[in-house]
Amino acid sequence: MEQIKDFRHTNFKVSDIQLFKNIHKDELLLIKQQLDACPVVRVKSGEIVLDSHSSGACLYVVLSGTLALASNTARRQLENASTQYFAGECVGEISVLDEEASTATIAAMTDAELLLIDAVVMWRLIDESNGVARNLLQLLSFRIRTTNAQLRNRQKVGEFYRQLSMVDGLTGLHNRSWLNTQLPGLIENAHATETELSVIMLDLDHFKKFNDQYGHVMGDEALQAAAKVVSAGLRPSDFAARYGGEEMIIILPNTSKESALIVAERLCDRIRHTQVFKDNIRALPHITASLGLATLSAGQDGLAVIATADAALYRAKERGRDQVAL
Structure with a gap:
């Protein structure tokens, strides 16, 4: 992960970041002032961005490229990942809130540029902007619903295979x-x-x-x-x-x-x-x-x-x- 510039030297609009959407333009100006000094890094395809070994609580905003939730960084695994993150989306918000290591592995599916917002700046934005706090709550709610849906789907798939393992392949009777x-x-x-x-x-x-x-x-x-x-x-x-x-x-x-x-x-x-x-x-x-x-x-x-x-x-x-x- 290599720092290439800071946010003030990008053409990316603050309002295009999911976390800062639908916020009054006066608040956006204050948010941009907080973000201008935040570093922008480049990651290569397959490189791990966030995992249980990541140090320091930090929010990662995708400015270009794609990240993916993956069990490993093999190319095929990343391409088939059920959860992907595109420009304007962010990862790492839970680690910022609870200051714990990530339980998920996020890797770059393609070469990507990421904006890094550390915990100090992120908490300042939450304290100073009701819009940021609201958007963060909505994002966390979406994450929870998505995770619950995935868990239910895995349970259904698991039950399907469990039932399949109880059937004799030749006769179709139980085994x-x-x-x-x-x-x-x-x-x-x-x-x-x-x-x-x-x-x-x-x-x-x-x-x-x-x-x-x-x-x-x-x-x-x-x-x-x-x-x-x-x-x-x-x-x-x-x-x-x-x-x-x-x-x-x-x-x-x-x-x-x-x-x-x-x-x-x-x-x-x-x-x-x-x-x-x-x-x-x-x-x-x-x-x-x-x-x-x-x-x-x-x-x-x-x-x-x-x-x-x-x-x-x-x-x-x-x-x-x-x-x-x-």
């Missing part, structure tokens, strides 16, 4: 991470409210043989077809997740064993009649599923009820597959 996170709460709620909760474990029959005969691409299509049947056969309050491989788990809150059995038998029948290949040239493969059903008992946790449903699933397989077992 094991979702199950591990959500099942304990569902179990706890069922116990606390003394309501029934049923779990169905579903496994596609002879899936290795299906993959060997038709290939893994068709195997993926079979999984997707089965997942669509499961999703379409559930209520909005029910949940389905890919448990692993060709195995899926279905959670039915507020559902008795009798009602869950109806759901399981309906899913078994629909999967039996599911079309995997979309064309009519090749013979349709035979895809079936075995399902095991369990209803939450007093004192059971998630692992226990899954183990009970899994044992029922193996009974369905031992009895010949393509059926539901309790």
